[in-house]
Amino acid sequence: EQGIPARAIGLPKFAGSGFTAAVLRGAEFVGVQSLEGRFAVAADVVAAGPGLTYLYVAELDQLAHARGWESADWTAALETLDAQVASL
Structure with a gap:
């Protein structure tokens, strides 16, 4: 409006x-x-x-559901996301 x-x-x-x-x-x-x-x-x-x-960011959300937010895969995806946000 x-x-x-x-x-x-x-x-x-x-x-x-x-x-x-x-x-x-x-x-x-x-x-x-x-x-x-x-x-x-x-x-x-x-x-x-x-x-x-x-x-x-589907990747982070999906990893949290599939492997848990404390998994190494989720942490790596979060670090990738953090780098993208920093560059934005």
Whole structure:
């Protein structure tokens, strides 16, 4: 209503899901397969001007469910995510 764009960046397979439609209603969905690609899109979106940007990191979420948040795999994924956030 205020003219501020909202964008959601996530895996392409989530573009048409009911959950995405319900939770991210009104946002432009941008599907990108790789984590690095999602962060590159986020950087472009943020540089374009004011707005609300949601970036979903499925890799970290999925590892937490599959192996636990205390696993070495989850910690490694968190470190990768931390580096991406730092570079953003």
